[in-house]
Amino acid sequence: MASVELAGVSKSFGNFAVIEELNLEIEEGSFTVFVGPSGCGKSTLLRLIAGLEDVSDGTVRIGGTDMTDADPVARGIAMVFQNYALYPHMTVEDNIGFPLRMQGTDKATTTRRVAEAAEILQLDSLLKRKPAQLSGGQRQRVAIGRAIVRDPDVFLFDEPLSNLDAELRVSMRVEIAKLHQTLGATMIYVTHDQTEAMTLADKIVVMRAGRIEQTGTPSQLYADPDTQFVAGFIGSPRMNFLKAHYADGMVTLGPDVAWPVASLPTENSEIIVGIRPEHFVPAPQNTNLPVLVEVLENLGGTRYVYGQFGAEQPVIVEDRRDVEIKPGETCSFPLDLSKAIYFDATGKRLRPTGRD
């Protein structure tokens, strides 16, 4: 187990800066997930920690030691790649034992540790097979086995589940979570899938265009996002964003939809109201939002209503009421105002003073 600390880390490829002046601390034994859209620099950041890319500026410390210029093998890390990166000509046993062989570990110890890793990952019966004879999930387990066997201080996962089908992804997700509990090692996990991030992480780092947008626990990011980007990225279906006007303590969404909000730090300006689909429920602080229903998605226990509010503002509502709705109708949905959050036109969060 070790902590990871990035101080003023930058990375550019030629003139193109991928990561700029990034500072981050990852606690010992935590499960941290880097999440963000494609090209946001999350994989590059992981590779900088792994030592597979050199930092252009800044310091990488692992377990308190400066590892900025250290070789990957000297950093005490193990990495699981998106496409498994198994050696195709070696058996499962040789693949898992490869790092030990490189360390010059004796044969008996290698065999024992490979067997231990295989037992944890239920690969015992597959040790003599080659990667081509394994399913995607089994291959990824072998890749994890190769990481475990080194007994690293930090595990790095680079989108390890994105090549698996949906069902397998869920079960592997659970296995990785269990693995974290069993080993207690520091794990850093990169994904663009916010569900994976929400379910696995102790701490989520939301990245955008090479910068950290916000860091926090899954529930913090969900309930209290700092920016419109984070609010939109975390949560599925994504948060609704509706254009509104704020003046004299009143938020006005449309002719009949307005409510008072105590002092937002702006005045007489266009703002954005954020409402999650599941917050369309009756509440003490309540207003009704008229939505032109376009598509209904019935999921059994609940249903999602896809529609429009006002001038072509898309809205998704999670509706658990037992009321018949048809596409083409305009329905009024109750909206829990205590859950509404506000952003300025640039997407920065506006927090009402005296209420949060």
Next chain:
Amino acid sequence: MVSADMSAPDARALRLARQRRRSLNTILVDRLFMVAVYLLLITLLLIVVLPMIYIVASSLSSPSAVSAGRVSLWPVDFSLRGYEVALRDPKIVSGFLNSIFYTVSGTLLSVALTIAIAFPLSRADFFGGSLITKLIVFTMLFSGGLIPTYMVVRALGMIDTPWALIVPNAVGVWQVILATAYFRDAIPKELYEASRVDGAGDLRFLWLVAIPLAKPMIAVIALMYAIVQWNSYFDALIYLRNDALYPLQLVLRNILILNTQSNLTDVAKALERQQLADLLKYSLIVISTVPVLLIYPFVARHFAKGIMLGSVKG
């Protein structure tokens, strides 16, 4: 068009019949195309195979039949005289052994050097890689020519040594390009990265991962080098004086020349010698081709895989 007074089931039947005729036409065109393809391939096959059959048949015929041009695709007056004369010559045996030595050692050296050049060139982070590639390709387009090359070989003290046949042509540009492309495209970058994380350096990655995975490519370039080395006689002709070092091809060439140089006054003997020379041509071709034919099946599997290199990803 379906006429207005036609009932719906009739219209459907008509439409189906038309569709069926259309698909039958497609099948017919496909078949004609296949027939044309087969005819073309069979013609090409015959163009390649018939001369080979002719050579084998001639080599197994009597000298007089060969000389008189009576052999076509089957031995006439079956005889092993050509092989007997060729294999009785002690120089053939030494030539054979020399050729095997040159081919094996030359191929090993060539493959080793090609891998040593191609592997670094395949890496994007290899400093100066593109300049070195350009220099290598330059030698493919422009070479020093025969006399400067000879002078270099002489200056290196390799004249009349086996080195003269192995070293000067040890690296083939085409093989380097092929090997570089294979290392770059067929071996995923992640394997290299995984091996770095696992603690393998460049050499161990090359030895334990890249070379085992590049077996098809290595088989292809080894076969290319081996065939060139086995068939080469020109380097031996210009660099070697000691006939104990001659490769098979040069020995065969000398036997042929010896048997055609006719300064005999006896007409009967001269005729016999001429007939034998004609026969020897064929026997010698067979003798020198057999080793290549024997090796080929072992590498053919890889060759078929390797020949597709770079054509299709994945």
